[in-house]
Amino acid sequence: MNYKELADLIFPDAKDIEYYENKYPKRNLKEGAVVTRFAPSPTGFMHIGGLYQALVARTVAKKTDGVFFLRVEDTDQKREIENGVTDIVNSLKDFNMAPDEGMITDTEEIGEYGPYKQSLRKDIYQAYAKYMLEQGKAYPCFATQEELDEMRAKQEAAKVRTGYYGVWAKYRNLSLDEMAEKIKAGVPYIVRFKSQGREDRKIKHKDVIKGNVDFPENDQDIVIIKADGLPTYHFAHAVDDHLMGTTHVIRSDEWLSSVPLHLQLFQELGFKAPKYAHISPIMKNDNGNKRKLSKRKDPEAAVSYYEELGIPSAAVKEYLLNIANSTFENWRRQNPDKAIEEFDFQLNKMSVSGALFDMVKLLDVSKIVISKYTAEEVYKYSLAWAKRHDSELAEMLESNKDYSLKIFGIERGNKKPRKDIAKWSDVKETIEYMYDDKFEEKEQNYEYQTISDKEKINEILNTYIAEYYDEDDEKQVWFDKIKDLAGRLGYAKEVKEYKENPEAFPGHVGDVSTVLRVALTGRTNTPDMYEIMKIIGKDRIKRRFELAKTK
């Protein structure tokens, strides 16, 4: 029995690796083009950390005219959930980050280097595992779970490193004949990597983000093919990223400590190793401790959470990019209208330690993003959101599109646009009072602040509507009239005038405006009242004033 025969015994049908090497030729890309991937497991909802990785990977690829692909890592069927792939694909689409290659629905894919779903690549992995067997770089291991548990217990008792390595690697040195015999006898087995590493030797690794990191060599004989015939992550990573031509592996830094193993695997398989960029995860402050955003405990870990709140995907991306490269913020300030693809993203400028997630900052970013939208866009996006999450708002918006558009147009489109909407779920509260049925069905709490005398209030309202308000007035004229009204009724026409001599007046023009504003809208704070009055129109203003007078 020799290695070749053993390999044939284990994988009789596996193809020669030449077949795959030829089938997936080197990519023909321009110099410096970077190939990256997003390689999630369909084990739960799309995580904000996953989106972050995907965004970074995609940005880097786009910047170099490279390729960004999506590979689904579903080699653990036990953990797989229903719609896992669909959720990932849709999330990327929602964020306008659809991959150049890879899965585009839960079953379909595009690209020449597929399949992009690992469970469909079993034959490929087995071919490479067979190759390893033939080279004597892998071997079948017959250890049962009990044996492994026992080994671990002994190691812990002896206070030595746990794992399958060195003298503990019980089946590593079986003779080929013994191996073959057991296999033929039907003893269950898996395939292990036969590590040549030594723990007392160091390997050097230069991570694109983390910088120089030295590790002891890997000496663990890790499993490469599991009992179900599928590969472990490590083996699949080496085979796939080689065949798919990945130049930069951008992944979460929980993988950093596996780098020695991965480098070793690439080496033993005869592959050129990719560059690695290990990203620090997004953290959360939990009672003074930093910890990773958790799928279980933190609603904000789910990408869907932001959609539910109505934070535009563009805002989430900007925020994430901000965390990734802090220079982004300045760039954005200087280039408010450029696409994020034009930003000169630097992988090596990414933070080495994990950033705390900051909802307040996200909302600020979101506010700015929304302030740049046209009224038409605000209408479109908020309506789309409302249809999913707030049917009442959807009805309001749809009841009169032109009217809604006018409302969204208030103080929008100039160089200092209004910034009062941070998320679509703010919209209803922001515009509600502009719709008569909503305004009237709600019990308005008329609080006029400084001026509280009922008669005075009625006088202001009556006089204003009867003698002053004209829909055709320019803004300045409109305001001069309010001043005039204030003066006529004994209030200070200018706030300054009042402040200089507060005893001389019962109030000032601002107080008079407040009366009008409260009667008109039921609130003390609103956007520009001139525009609001124009939109509402004289008849309805009158009606609202009448309503206010009855209260």
Next chain:
RNA sequence: GGCCCGUUGGUCAAGCGGCUAAGACGCAGCCCUCUCAAGGCUGAAUCAUGGGUUCGAUUCCCGUACGGGUCACCA
């Protein structure tokens, strides 16, 4: 516990041997102003800690503390 990584204001961070230690969010105050949202200005607030090296350390080296990651037939 072993092995790795990290630690600049409340948060995100710039910095790369000599600076009054940028900027942003948040906070406070002022200005503008018919009220808000903005915008403008001002302010409070930071180099975890102890040793070195150096004429000089936030920056380089070592230790300590704290935080994080990893040690599966999970990814």
